[in-house]
Amino acid sequence: MITPAPLDLDVRPQLARGEEPFAAIMSAVDALAAGQALRLVAPFRPAPLFNVMANRGFACSDRQLPDGAWEVTFTPLDAAPPAVGLAPGSAPGAMLWPDPSQSLDLLGLMPPEPMVRILEALLDMPPGAVLFALLDREPMFLFPELAHRGHEWAGNYAPDGTTYRLMIRCGD
Amino acid sequence: MAWFGAALLFLLLSLTLALGGAVGPSDWSRGVGLAGVHLFTLGWLCLAMLGALIQFVPVLAARPPVLPVLALPALLAGIGGTVALATGFLWLDGHEAVRGAFLVAPVLLAVAFGLAAAMIVPLLLVRASHKLAEVQLALVALAALWASGAAMTYNLSGIDLMPAFLPDGLGLHVLLGVAGWLSLAAFGVSYTLFAMFLLAPEGGAALRLAVRLAAGLTLGLILLAGMLLLVQGVVPAVLLWCLTALLPAVVALYLAEVARIWRLRRRADPEGNMRWSRVALAFLGLAALLAGPALWLGGRWAEAAIFVALVGWLSLLTLAQMVKIVSFLTWIQVFAPLIGRAPVPLVHHLTDPRATTRWLSLWGGGGAVGGLALLLVQPLVFRLSVAALLLAALGLGAELVAIRRLSHLDPQKRPATLPPVIFPAPDKRSAHDHARTA
Incomplete structure (x- = not known):
């Protein structure tokens, strides 16, 4: 079987214009032929993207280019990546958020205690900061409240299904 | 609501x-x-x-x-x-x-x-x-339940759509309703609710698959019995034997799965809703034991089995969880927007556990006595048990209204405006309302 040549995508011009490259990356991913890899060039190492792409069934390898930019190659692990990525409702740009400035382990807490802890923690965080929380299950009642308060979120179940990982970016 | x-x-x-x-x-x-x-x-x-x-x-x-x-x-x-x-x-x-x-x-x-x-x-x-497979089966049973009920309704009115269906179809109609639609839907929802309230992991793929297969097989046989009744006018004894064995087997598998969730819980002292759900599960076990005599002997055995299933198992489970669910949803509705902006009470401060326990025990007692009275054909005792059930239902109804009105909460902690008791309040906050007090 012939492996198709990787699809090249350079998101530096887009980022230089201040645009979010997420949509372009995702449409590039969707446009990949079976077995085709995606070669992404970005001005920084897009670490959050690795997890997202791993969830879509891509392995990744990265290297720094001589001009300081990063080249990341996402190679499909098999022809049919699993459909499970981020939960519906997740913010599409989450992969480009900064690293979480605060983490909460909320396992074993009775609802609605996790919701109370998360919303209270967000009050003390500056706009744009990211909170990471580990939960027993998807906090369905929290999401509308986050939206009302102007926060963005992205989350999914860990591959073994026992914990739910949630990132929240504090609203402006 | x-x-x-x-x-x-x-x-x-x-x-x-x-x-x-x-x-x-x-x-x-x-x-x-x-x-x-x-x-x-x-x-x-x-x-x-x-x-x-x-x-x-x-x-x-x-x-x-x-x-x-x-x-x-x-x-x-x-x-x-x-x-x-x-x-x-x-x-x-x-x-x-x-x-x-x-x-x-x-x-x-x-x-x-x-x-x-x-x-x-x-x-x-x-x-x-895969998670709610029992609910899918339950909806199939609901469709068949409706069809058999509609056939009997028109049959009684003198419009013969399915001539063989009355009175022989009555037993199947009851089975479809009690064992098929209501119990299977309760199974499907209870796994997740129990795991949520007990802080237990879900999973248990093997047992759950066994419940699903046995329940699917049982439902299939009930539907087959219905079709044979329509075509041949009689249900073969071998089908009855299969159902006699399968109904308690499905219940035993389901109870084993719930027991597994219970053992794996991370919450040491389960709340009242779960303690009373356990009593409801005991009634389910009792109803399953009565299923065999009910299928073969009918009469008072069938009356007692159906009463225990409807009153002891399904109603007690619904009432116990309803108190929990109504208090939780009321808390979310009233206090979620206030988190971080004002002190918020705990969910159980919205309830009166003593009153709930009192009314749920009365309901459970009424169910047990009523079932026994049917088995022993004691009309007066049965009437007394119904009085106890009515009193318990009134008490629980008043308790639910009190939860919606936040009546158990310290008046100073009550917000100025309360949501309507029954109908959902229109959401006045727009998605663009990002006002924050911090």
């Missing part, structure tokens, strides 16, 4: 009719008795279950609700259908004027079930198919 409110009113109405002598040991087939039975099964249990599914299937499937605009028409058709059917049964007692209601009831109920299914089924198909 509107579904729960309507269901509770039908519960009170049916128990009042029963207390007035509409039903009793070996006295269930008068029109007024059938009206009371259907107010209980259709008005109370079925509407409460549909309301719970419409509320929780989106949560369990982690998807936004589908066509939420259908909820009100579905509820209104369900209420209308229940009232029409109950009124229509009085035609059997010689009230000629209500025959029209009898004929229109199946149509209204078809509308109600169809609209509810339109909201629930798309969510079952997208993701939760």
